[in-house]
Amino acid sequence: MNEEIKFDAQGLIPAIVQDANTRQVLMCAYMNAESLQATLDSGYATFWSRRRQKLWRKGETSGHVQQVREIRYDCDGDTLLLLVVPQGPACHTGETSCFYRTLSLGVRA
Amino acid sequence: MNEEIKFDAQGLIPAIVQDANTRQVLMCAYMNAESLQATLDSGYATFWSRRRQKLWRKGETSGHVQQVREIRYDCDGDTLLLLVVPQGPACHTGETSCFYRTLSLGVRA
Numbered sequence: 001m002n003e004e005i006k007f008d009a010q011g012l013i014p015a016i017v018q019d020a021n022t023r024q025v026l027m028c029a030y031m032n033a034e035s036l037q038a039t040l041d042s043g044y045a046t047f048w049s050r051r052r053q054k055l056w057r058k059g060e061t062s063g064h065v066q067q068v069r070e071i072r073y074d075c076d077g078d079t080l081l082l083l084v085v086p087q088g089p090a091c092h093t094g095e096t097s098c099f100y101r102t103l104s105l106g107v108r109a
Numbered sequence: 110m111n112e113e114i115k116f117d118a119q120g121l122i123p124a125i126v127q128d129a130n131t132r133q134v135l136m137c138a139y140m141n142a143e144s145l146q147a148t149l150d151s152g153y154a155t156f157w158s159r160r161r162q163k164l165w166r167k168g169e170t171s172g173h174v175q176q177v178r179e180i181r182y183d184c185d186g187d188t189l190l191l192l193v194v195p196q197g198p199a200c201h202t203g204e205t206s207c208f209y210r211t212l213s214l215g216v217r218a
Contacts, residue, residue: 016125023132028188074207075200079137081208098183099190
């Protein structure tokens with residue numbers, strides 16, 4: 001594994017997923033070394049499900065897979081950015097992006 | 110604080126920062142409740158520095174502040190997405206985005 005990629009104490013790194021064409025930020029999930037390798041090998045976004053504690057190829061049940069065009073990493077090496085071509089919505093709700101809700105600004109939350 | 114926002118066991122939530130105009134993903138940092146409130150109150154991106162263990166208004170030393178246009182949150186409520194107008198590069202290296210390096214695809218990392 002690339003030495004510049006830093007996994008946290010749980011062996012995980014957050015992976016931001018952005019649509020390579022529309023530039024919309026779609027979701028954020030977590031990868032461990034195995035899921036990053038599976039992503040590199042297959043070309044499809046594969047994460048580590050913290051809830052189910054298993055490898056999870058995005059879209060394995062819904063069919064809404066994400067073909068990976070590019071994987072970037074930040075200056076600290078502790079966050080990934082995947083540029084993908086999504087086959088369908090990223091969110092389980094059917095929304096294109098998981099970030100479909102907005103906080104009010106200028107109001108105490 | 111909005112009940113739909115979920116901080117982790119350390120009281121933190123990852124905040125993805127995207128340029129509101131270019132749609133470029135600039136950085137990812139962490140917020141606690143206090144820094145989210147400071148962001149809402151001031152309109153400028155304010156994070157929690159895990160290394161320095163203190164509130165950190167982005168650009169407080171460099172002048173490269175980020176004016177917040179919108180704060181979105183994801184379906185799980187455990188990730189934030191800030192749409193900002195940046196006054197200068199996001200990265201301490203001088204790069205516009207912290208995600209300036211790319212992993213090779215199709216090659217074992």
